[in-house]
Amino acid sequence: MATYVVMEPPAGNKAEDVRFVRDSFTWLGFLVAPLWLAWHRLWIEAVLTFVVMAILSVLGERLGLEWAGSMLSLLVSLYIGFEGQGLRIAALRRRGWREWRVVEAGNLGDAEMRHALEVDEDDDQPAPLQRIVPDASLARPPQTGMALGLTHTPGRP
Template sequence: MAIYVVMEPPAGNKAEDIRFVRDSFTWLGFLVSPLWLAWNRLWIEAVLAFVVMAVLSAVGERLGLEWAGSMLSLLVSLYVGFEGQGLRIAALRRRGWREWGVVAAANLSEAEMRYAQEAGDDGDEPAPMPRIVPDASLARPPQTGMALGLTHTPGRP
């Protein structure tokens, strides 16, 4: 079973706008890190990954250690493979999306069905807020004596 993080859009709750982000290793993110990041509209992360990989390769080549530069670039790819979906979720949060919760399912269509079942249980009307003072007879009577401070009580000099 896979875990899907359900992200709801900021402006409205349309079922077609909801995104399901699978929380797992991303093979495409590992194999072609900057392209995968750009495909998912993570522009800053894509440019940063490309620059870091290029600099590491250039430094390794300059020092005559091509294998070291390649291995360090591989670490960047591994990071994107493991944390790519987390980067997507963080980018959606920055754009105002909110996390509804997580759904465990075998595939995306099952995750959508489970979300629809669980979200349908909430109902359209939110639960009423609890009263702070449950009964007016239990409320404290107004203060009648002197008051400290700069407040003025109407009807008093």
């Protein structure tokens, strides 16, 4: 079973606007990291990944350690492979999207079906009561008297 993070758009709750992000290793993110990031509109991450990989390759050639530059670039690709979906979720959060729920399903079609069924179930239930937050103006005023150990003796500095 795969795990999908369901992201809802900032404005409007249309079912077709919901995005499903599979929480798993991404092979395309590993194999072609900058292109995969650019495909998912993670422009800054794509440019940074490309620059870091280029610097590591050039630095490895200049120092005569081509294998070290390649291995470090491989580590960058591994990072994108493991954390690429997390970067997508973080980018959506920055754009105002919010996580609706996590859905477990065998494939994307099953995840969409489960989401649709759970949304219908949520519509039948009453909305939860709003949380009551105490008003700060009703809080007790700060004490202005002397405190234990913080006394001031006149005539002493």
